[in-house]
Ligand code: SF4
């Protein structure tokens with residue numbers, strides 16, 4: 001298959017500093033040695049509880065946050081593979097035409113003092129791709145593509161609803177004709193009915209423009225719906241990765257099983273046993289020894305407390321970081 005993005009051993013460690021002299025006392029491993037890839041035209045879903053490092057990973061790919069180490073190989077619009085982590089400022093600005101981001105909160109990510117014309121047009125101006133009447137024409141076109149009335153281009157964000165604002169954010173992300181978009185909780189702040197509209201829009205745009213998505217969400221229902229493949233993160237690490245159907249029907253990591261058991265079932269008559277995990281999400285500044293999940297894992301054994309499991313392929317395309325991935329008989333999500 002045709003990869004557009006290949007991430008190798010990406011790390012982002014934030015230093016922890018204490019006291020008057022800001023002494024370095026340790027580090028938070030927000031993204032800890034993560035490797036994965038995204039195929040062209042595919043949606044890779046990234047799921048995990050808040051604070052697990054999903055957003056840091058997403059931003060690290062575009063260097064909106066500077067990674068500590070690792071490689072981000074990306075196929076640009078000329079078909080060349082470049083390592084985003086090694087680009088200088090000018091090259092980085094150029095590659096941002098091909099890689100864009102859509103944020104969670106359409107209220108705070110749009111500048112309230114800028115008209116829609118300027119918000120959507122900004123990436124085009126910055127990259128010297130359009131100005132004047134040409135800019136206006138392109139912004140109108142983008143507004144229509146995302147289902148907004150193009151006569152409203154001189155309006156300010158407050159004049160639009162939450163769903164419409166997210167459409168503005170999407171139009172802005174599309175302005176430079178990107179090939180890859182990181183959607184970070186792009187529908188999480190919206191009402192369920194609006195969520196569905198925006199998800200449909202993202203799916204339509206993907207087909208129309210052969211887009212590839214990294215879709216970050218804590219919402220398993222949304223992830224299941226939109227993703228071709230899914231990665232599950234826990235405390236900065238990828239603990240499971242598989243095709244969506246495989247991950248939801250036959251999870252192999254106890255954390256994934258627990259997440260799936262908490263996914264709401266549309267039919268209330270279906271009885272579901274929810275796995276209640278003991279304890280809190282591990283503190284990334286002071287993670288447990290061995291498998292980070294061991295203090296909460298219902299299947300924990302002695303080795304889990306001392307040895308950190310590595311991500312291994314248990315069947316084709318299905319990777320799991322658990323010492324007992326092959327032995328455990330875990331429950332998938334209930335078929336509807
Ligand atoms: Fe649970 Fe051990 Fe597997 Fe970690 S390695 S998920 S503690 S069984």
Ligand code: MG
Pocket residue numbers: 050051054055185
């Ligand atoms: Mg986040």
